[in-house]
Amino acid sequence: MNSLIDKYNIPGPRYTSYPTVPYWDNDSFTPEKWKQSVIKSYNESNSKEGISIYIHLPFCEQLCTFCACHKRITKQHSVERPYIESVLKEWDLYLEIFSEKPKIKELHLGGGTPTFFSPENLKFLLEGIFTKSQIMDEYEFSFEGHPNNTTKEHLKTLYDLGFRRVSFGVQDYDEKVQKAINRIQPYESVERVTNWAREVGYTSISHDLVFGLPFHSWEKMEKTIRRTMSLKPDRIAFYSYAHVPWIKGVGQRGFDENDLPSGEEKRKLYENGKQLLQKLGYKEIGMDHFSLEHDELYQSILNKKIHRNFMGYTSGKTQLMVGLGMSAISDSWYAFAQNEKTVEGYQKMINERVLPVVKGHILTNEDLIIRRHILNLMCQLETSWDSQTIFPEIEIAMEKLKEMQSDGLVEILENKIKITDKGRAFTRNVAMTFDLRMLRKIPETRIFSMTV
Template sequence: MDKHLTAKYNVAAPRYTSYPTMPYWDTDAFTAGKWLRSVQLSFNQTNYADGLSLYVHLPFCESLCTYCGCNTRITKNHSVEIPYINAVLKEWEMYKNMLGGRPVVRELHLGGGTPTFFSADNLHKLIAGLLDNVDIHPNAEFSFEAHPGNTTEAHLQTLFDLGFRRLSLGIQDFDPAVQLIINRHQTVEQVREVTNNARRIGYTSINYDLIYGLPLQTLNSLVSTMHLVSELVPDRIAFYSYAHVPWIKPGQRKFTEADLPDAPTKAKLYEIGRSLLKNYGYVEVGMDHFALPADELVKAGEEGTLHRNFMGYTHQHTQLMIGLGVSSISDSWYAFAQNKKTVEDYLYDVEHGILPVFKGHNLTPDDLVIRKHILNIMCTGQTTWNHHAEPCEALLEGIERLEPLAEDGLIELFSFGLKVTQSGTRYLRNICMALDARLYADKPATQLFSMAI
């Protein structure tokens, strides 16, 4: 680990689940009408060959995990389930009515919040409604996020019977002190039970989410967590950097910066975790993701077909992704749209027959060029350009900004493209940021993003 590079590149940087990043969306030029036209265009281009992806945001949690950066609603009142499900199904009907054809669903992902806050019967109602009057792609993949503490056999069996084969368990850390300060409690025994039940039922892929840089986390506690995880042998592991953004998520004010590992320690946490995962036989895929060698993510990475969207990395590519539910983000490739961010506003719009999008961005020709290259870097670690085929002044300016990164050995820079070096994989966010024309055209006066390290 190069301490000089760690210090130099530990700056606020986007995670690049989209380009442009959300703070740089041109929301003034966005309208729901323009958004729907972009959806129709993308649907007509790709639905019958590739299908589309559906993301459903289920925001409810019974308690607040103070590290969490997601849009959540904390409640123990489960009477909220049916009204929310009815709204999601009505929103999906709005989209189906304007698409002009029968949707082919290739990916379906339930995120949150805590999807397993909902009862198994209500999840059945939701999924059955979503899949009514649609075709399911022959290579369809359905996945859901779950809390190990409340995921029952009924949840697992019900969703399996509806076509789900991928499960993602939020673990973060097994250390009791860390769990206490972030208010996220699950035991190794609970995780083992859910994992074993899922495998017995027939799930073919289980992912664990782990986070480094959490408050009170130490090198020894991370090593212990990694050892426990290795004994359970999940198929995939997402090893994320904790994003400290208390100005966005007030729950993170339950602890202070003094409780967090400093930048050098956080870098060591990452390097040790990464090294252990490789020792356990996992292959690094893109940014923050690891998988066993036979996993389809690894194969896609080797074949150059890995894709990344708002749902994360996937080995399949769909141009159109429709997000349903409060705060969900959709992507038609030509535009982004986000739904209303409070449950009340979302329910009101849907109840009154209004598509609940409230902001978005229509991508310009330059945006599309930059987006392609950033996506290539995030997914394949390399990209190529042709200035004659895609004339873009913004790209030329970005290439100039890449030169210092080449001097630091993070990339190999050629006249026709770039390739990320082995040491550069730690700095994918920084490499992409050099190409971020909108960020450099309007540098923020205040911190908008979490730190890169």
């Protein structure tokens, strides 16, 4: 395994989209083209499957130095209501595009720290969305909660609005690791909010763990996993720490790179963690995710309904996902669009009644074919092709896949490949063999985190 890590531990995308953001063709993208793609997607899908909404709530009271998200650090809670009013105005701009009342199938509050906002303001935001929409019979509403500031009132308020899934960012329980990443969070806080969520009635509780953080060792990671098991969350996201300090605005300089585990050590954290999670009853889902058998995410694997987008893995697919808020990314299936990345710039565009998209990509027919292959690999760990889904560089891809087959990472069948259990750890590498935009234009500088 160590030789495989040396061979395949290279910079690579996480594939929450294809093309990946650095390969978007912004020159040919316009807000008007984005609107037309939204109309097309909406008309095709709203009545049948509804839409998804992602709302980016960017404020945090302190900077966690492992975080690569777009956020704004402040302790001034007076920012809450003006920001929410801007999000609702943006929603109104989308309502003007839609031909009929939207049907919401999925809604996720991400951040930043959604629980930075008061329960009253979250209710004001969500009721502002819901009063102008319909809710599908089978819907899923979820939010990210910070264990240190999520109150029982937060949980009850959101539960009453239809939320049944909550994800708590745990990361790690070791004090030295927490200090390095500036995320001091006692086990007692996580225990308290997890128990509250169960008391209130949440049916899917997730804990996010991160491996590969500064000063990480298997001894520390094992203790974190076992403490997590004592609370028995329904899902566990077991993320690889993505070290990308070169990206502007990312606060990943609070520790020395020498404090990070090596690729070999990091892979050991994952492999040992995976074995322990499976021993404790968790099923591996795609890449980086685990769940108990009763959870809807695992059921979506069995029913082949699992999907992956900018929100990560979801238990169902919608063709149209509308991202609201500063830096939020939207996906119409035919195009991607990202909002202005500063709060002030975002609010200025909203106040001028301008849809705040500032960059994006219109997918070509070839993009759509490759996107489907990469989605298949990330969700089902296999893909196949025929005359309609073959692509020009298939022979180049096959040469790389044959090498991966000799390493035991994939199984090649007639017009089909499957990622083996050994190859799961290298799913991103397998997907990269289909990434035509990267094959045709190798990055001149480092733009992605390491695959291991």
